[in-house]
Amino acid sequence: MTALAEAIRARHPELPMEVDGRGEDAARQDSPLIRCGNELVAVMSMPAPIPEDSGLWSRASTIWPQAKAVAARHRGHLIVSVLGHNQQPLPTARLTTAVIGALIATMPQCCGVVWNGKVARPTDLWLEMSSRSFAPFPDYPVSLWxxxxxxxxxxxxxxxxxxxxxxxxxxxxxxxxxxxxxxxxxxxxxxxxxxxxxxxxxxxxxxxxxxxxxxxxxxxxxxxxxxxxxxxxxxxxxx
The missing domain is CATH 3.30.390 (Enolase-like; domain 1)
Incomplete structure (x- = not known):
């Protein structure tokens, strides 16, 4: 989580950020939480593949031909979630996208991103486009979502x-x-x-x-x- 925090700071220096709201010491306690601005973001590790969804990978294959083969190899996944009630869709999407981009920069073994269970994208594309997470309308990365x-x-x-x-x-x-x-x-x-x-x-x-x-x-x-x-x-x- 310390590496993730450093990656977020490097990629989005305009975003106030700390680990678990208590400073860097929380990272050494394996906290799953990061505070970005006024929001808490949870990063949870799941030691199993995501549920099978052939339609998802068929759709992804239209712009990512290797999608099905890549998905078949994965053995675990991370869940990234902005916590709290009454989250607004666009600010939540921007923040989540930024954190996922930083995770990919930190963990090169990531092989793909599934967004909201409906859209799958390769990590190289996500890494590039997520740098525009907080760009003004209409330049933020809608095609990831x-x-x-x-x-x-x-x-x-x-x-x-x-x-x-x-x-x-x-x-x-x-x-x-x-x-x-x-x-x-x-x-x-x-x-x-x-x-x-x-x-x-x-x-x-x-x-x-x-x-x-x-x-x-x-x-x-x-x-x-x-x-x-x-x-x-x-x-x-x-x-």
């Missing part, structure tokens, strides 16, 4: 998020028969980042877009394609 996955729909193509509901109560499901894939992914990413910053501010029946001529409708529904997942269903029928 939210997956955007393309799919084929009945009318064309679509993209669905995984992990956004922790910030906005619902995922995004966007279907289009007009937009190219790159444009679709960009628009879903832009809306996801906006919702991470502002929370569940998009209501059933709202529209959004880049300007007055480009508007996309939003409906609350349970996804037909993804097992009843609560989504903000968007399409370009009104564009």
């Amino acid at each position: 939210v997956d955007i996955l393309p799919f084929r729909s009945e009318t064309g193509i679509g993209a669905v998020t995984m992990g956004l509901s922790a910030f906005a109560e619902r995922e995004i499901q966007f279907e289009t028969h007009k937009l190219p894939l790159a444009t679709l992914m960009s628009k879903v990413d832009g809306l996801a980042v906006y919702l991470v910053e502002h929370g569940p501010v998009v209501k059933d029946g709202d529209t959004f877009g880049g300007d007055a001529r480009e508007r996309f409708s939003v409906r609350y529904k349970n996804s037909d394609q993804f097992g009843g997942l609560p989504v903000l269903f968007c399409n370009d029928s009104s564009a």
Whole structure:
């Protein structure tokens, strides 16, 4: 924990930090707690693999081809948790991400990160992007917390998020028969980042877009394609 504390200080010198709120001596007592700013963060060691979830690793493989093989080799895991009630999703995500990045810098044997049970990322990517944990909007590392996955729909193509509901109560499901894939992914990413910053501010029946001529409708529904997942269903029928 002393090494972790030093890594946090080195990577985020703007963050007030001490071990267990009692100073460095607590580190020698194997305390699992670190105080970062006004928050207590627990780091717990679990001598067993995480529960099997084939869907998680299949999703991860879309941008991390080695994900399944890496996951199959791991034999233990660490749980990082910000303690306390009524935690706000974005500040909690920023702080947790910073601590995880420092853990990876301290423990090179870490092979990957599973975020909120839904998103898996390789440690080298997390180590790099977590340095921006406290960057101003929109530069903090939303892509560590939210997956955007393309799919084929009945009318064309679509993209669905995984992990956004922790910030906005619902995922995004966007279907289009007009937009190219790159444009679709960009628009879903832009809306996801906006919702991470502002929370569940998009209501059933709202529209959004880049300007007055480009508007996309939003409906609350349970996804037909993804097992009843609560989504903000968007399409370009009104564009």
